Amino acid sequence: MTKTAVVTGASSGIGAATARRLAAEGYRVVLVARRKERLETLAAELGEAARPVALDVTDAAAVQAFADGLESCDVLVNNAGGAVGLDYVAVADPADWRTMYEVNVLGSLYFTQALLPKLVASGAGTIVMMSSTAGHNTYEGGAGYAAAKHGSHVMAETLRLELFDKPVRVIEIAPGMVKTEEFALNRFGGDADRAASVYAGVAEPLVAEDVADCVAWAVTRPAHVNVDLMVVRPRAQASNYKVHRVVEKPVTE
Numbered sequence: 001m002t003k004t005a006v007v008t009g010a011s012s013g014i015g016a017a018t019a020r021r022l023a024a025e026g027y028r029v030v031l032v033a034r035r036k037e038r039l040e041t042l043a044a045e046l047g048e049a050a051r052p053v054a055l056d057v058t059d060a061a062a063v064q065a066f067a068d069g070l071e072s073c074d075v076l077v078n079n080a081g082g083a084v085g086l087d088y089v090a091v092a093d094p095a096d097w098r099t100m101y102e103v104n105v106l107g108s109l110y111f112t113q114a115l116l117p118k119l120v121a122s123g124a125g126t127i128v129m130m131s132s133t134a135g136h137n138t139y140e141g142g143a144g145y146a147a148a149k150h151g152s153h154v155m156a157e158t159l160r161l162e163l164f165d166k167p168v169r170v171i172e173i174a175p176g177m178v179k180t181e182e183f184a185l186n187r188f189g190g191d192a193d194r195a196a197s198v199y200a201g202v203a204e205p206l207v208a209e210d211v212a213d214c215v216a217w218a219v220t221r222p223a224h225v226n227v228d229l230m231v232v233r234p235r236a237q238a239s240n241y242k243v244h245r246v247v248e249k250p251v252t253e
């Protein structure tokens with residue numbers, strides 16, 4: 001029987017790439033995000049394998065109603081998330097922190113709670129938590145995002161303990177620098193120059209397809225194999241701090 005994968009944050013970036021990959025692996029993919037038009041475009045591209053569902057992952061009632069209407073679920077990819085701002089703790093806007101916690105952590109909580117009975121009933125369920133290297137370290141200005149992603153990491157670790165006797169595995173994927181259409185743009189409120197500076201001089205940052213490849217590999221291992229945690233960075237990024245950037249030399253006469 002065709003397996004069903006629910007991917008949140010599927011309207012762009014890692015979520016969309018993951019949906020494409022899982023569809024290519026033979027899954028029926030449920031595409032979840034707020035932006036209906038983008039989901040419909042992706043669903044049209046993927047054909048019968050995909051179903052778009054427009055909802056806000058921070059709306060617990062909407063998530064539960066969606067889950068109630070779903071026939072079965074084999075894989076849940078808790079991917080919806082993102083960063084807002086890069087401000088020092090001293091001046092950070094609590095509203096940004098609240099948004100990041102709600103989307104990255106509570107959104108995953110709502111989906112996990114709502115779909116867990118179906119994941120257990122599948123007999124071989126998988127929950128993928130998309131955390132970040134910011135879920136394992138931090139950096140100046142990153143406290144709000146790192147706190148939220150540490151939350152994703154802790155949720156994965158705790159769930160794995162709590163589900164130890166259930167047929168559901170919990171996989172955490174922690175990407176470092178991934179150049180996507182929107183991550184940095186969203187972080188900087190649409191400031192394209194500031195967003196571009198994040199990747200300045202990095203010849204080959206990861207792209208969404210690289211992370212989707214990690215998800216697809218981990219999810220398609222035999223059901224008894226649990227890839228607990230996969231940390232993935234571009235070769236040019238040895239740590240959140242240490243990034244190899246090729247600086248263009250100024251033209252001299």
Ligand code: 8X3
Binds near residue numbers: 176
């Ligand atoms: C993205 C990694 O370094 O921008 O999840 O926080 S970082």
